[in-house]
Amino acid sequence: MSRVTCPADPGELRFLGESASIPQGVASYVSLKELEESEPISTALSILLAQVITYRKTGTKPNDKSLYSRVSQSTKQSNNFDRTMTLMCLKSPPGSNTMIVTLDGRKSDEVFSQCLSARDSKDGFGPGAIVAIRGPEMISTYFGEKSGLPVLQFTGGMKLVNKAVSRITFSTIPSSSTVKRMHAFFYEGVKVTLRQMNMAMTNCCGNLCDSIDMKSSDGTWKSSCPCFVVSKGIGSIVFDLNFSVETPQGASFEVLRFTSRSFTGLLTRNGFPSSINVEQIEKAGADYLIYSQLEQRIQNINDNGGFDILGWIRIGLKNDVSSAEGLKVRSSDMVRHVTRMRAHNALPFSTNKLINVEEILTEATRPTLPVASAKTADKSNLDDTSKQPSLPAASAERAGKSNLDDDSKETAEFV
Numbered sequence: 001m002s003r004v005t006c007p008a009d010p011g012e013l014r015f016l017g018e019s020a021s022i023p024q025g026v027a028s029y030v031s032l033k034e035l036e037e038s039e040p041i042s043t044a045l046s047i048l049l050a051q052v053i054t055y056r057k058t059g060t061k062p063n064d065k066s067l068y069s070r071v072s073q074s075t076k077q078s079n080n081f082d083r084t085m086t087l088m089c090l091k092s093p094p095g096s097n098t099m100i101v102t103l104d105g106r107k108s109d110e111v112f113s114q115c116l117s118a119r120d121s122k123d124g125f126g127p128g129a130i131v132a133i134r135g136p137e138m139i140s141t142y143f144g145e146k147s148g149l150p151v152l153q154f155t156g157g158m159k160l161v162n163k164a165v166s167r168i169t170f171s172t173i174p175s176s177s178t179v180k181r182m183h184a185f186f187y188e189g190v191k192v193t194l195r196q197m198n199m200a201m202t203n204c205c206g207n208l209c210d211s212i213d214m215k216s217s218d219g220t221w222k223s224s225c226p227c228f229v230v231s232k233g234i235g236s237i238v239f240d241l242n243f244s245v246e247t248p249q250g251a252s253f254e255v256l257r258f259t260s261r262s263f264t265g266l267l268t269r270n271g272f273p274s275s276i277n278v279e280q281i282e283k284a285g286a287d288y289l290i291y292s293q294l295e296q297r298i299q300n301i302n303d304n305g306g307f308d309i310l311g312w313i314r315i316g317l318k319n320d321v322s323s324a325e326g327l328k329v330r331s332s333d334m335v336r337h338v339t340r341m342r343a344h345n346a347l348p349f350s351t352n353k354l355i356n357v358e359e360i361l362t363e364a365t366r367p368t369l370p371v372a373s374a375k376t377a378d379k380s381n382l383d384d385t386s387k388q389p390s391l392p393a394a395s396a397e398r399a400g401k402s403n404l405d406d407d408s409k410e411t412a413e414f415v
């Protein structure tokens with residue numbers, strides 16, 4: 001069974017940021033597996049179709065910049081990159097589908113040149129994007145060491161595939177419990193149970209890396225991210241979530257420190273305003289209402305087809321398991337790193353039910369009104385869970401749970 005279906009001829013793919021497509025009948029697909037394992041083949045007219053998993057800034061340890069050469073059978077340090085992009089090949093089998101592209105901040109236009117504006121825009125080249133690469137070279141280099149990830153090399157820029165019109169569909173791409181090498185997975189229709197919810201300021205400054213992996217396993221936030229440019233006007237508060245995942249096939253696993261800017265934006269109305277900081281929210285007690293609404297929205301999505309999640313796993317990484325922060329991680333359940341999470345179907349609630357941080361905070365800081373006027377204020381408000389005066393923690397959950405049904409009734413009870 002094919003995990004990913006896409007047009008038989010790469011000429012049928014459509015791209016963002018350009019009207020041209022690949023001429024019909026001249027190009028064919030090539031997989032990472034073929035580039036890695038077969039005898040050299042001509043790839044001049046080959047297209048590698050891949051999905052962006054994550055970006056990472058290169059660390060400062062010598063090993064962080066070492067590349068293993070298949071030809072010389074030796075490892076060398078390279079100063080030609082300061083970031084990496086991890087890609088999942090859509091034509092390779094699960095478990096051996098993952099590769100690295102090295103990126104140089106000083107020459108970043110080259111790789112993104114076919115649609116440079118999408119490097120820094122929402123829904124551009126961030127995690128989850130599908131890219132088409134023409135003429136990839138046979139794999140000759142591995143990241144770090146011989147058993148590291150294959151390093152993909154190509155000249156010319158990646159094309160950003162327009163998923164909506166290119167007829168690309170996914171079914172679950174499972175992770176493998178026997179493959180030691182880092183590999184990517186995709187699960188569709190999973191149920192998510194929140195274990196821990198926090199809000200925090202991320203140091204991610206743009207839209208490219210999506211603030212993924214910005215919280216280290218020791219709980220500290222990384223001081224800078226792999227984004228190339230600062231995107232103006234984006235808020236810096238993101239949800240920091242630990243959760244359990246249950247797949248429709250019955251597998252379950254834990255996800256820690258999911259800090260996605262786009263996921264935060266998905267469930268909040270206009271995100272977190274850049275003028276607000278976490279201390280203000282907590283001081284006002286607005287955090288309880290925000291968490292309660294978040295939990296409820298996630299439950300709504302669970303009940304309406306669940307979530308699709310994309311990410312990676314590397315079995316045998318000790319810190320992942322040992323830093324489980326109080327969560328019980330069974331030895332058979334390796335922690336997965338999720339880099340993108342979306343509702344499997346359209347969101348099961350209208351945009352006025354998105355978490356309205358600004359409104360919740362305004363209401364939480366408003367002095368408690370006398371009973372009569374509170375009721376009047378209540379009637380004029382259509383989306384009013386957040387209009388309640390500060391609630392004690394225990395009642396916040398009740399208020400949140402009921403707010404899709406009849407908000408005004410519940411509010412009256414509290415006033």
Ligand SMILES: [Zn+2]
Pocket residue numbers: 203204205206207208209210211225226227
């Ligand atoms: Zn970033």
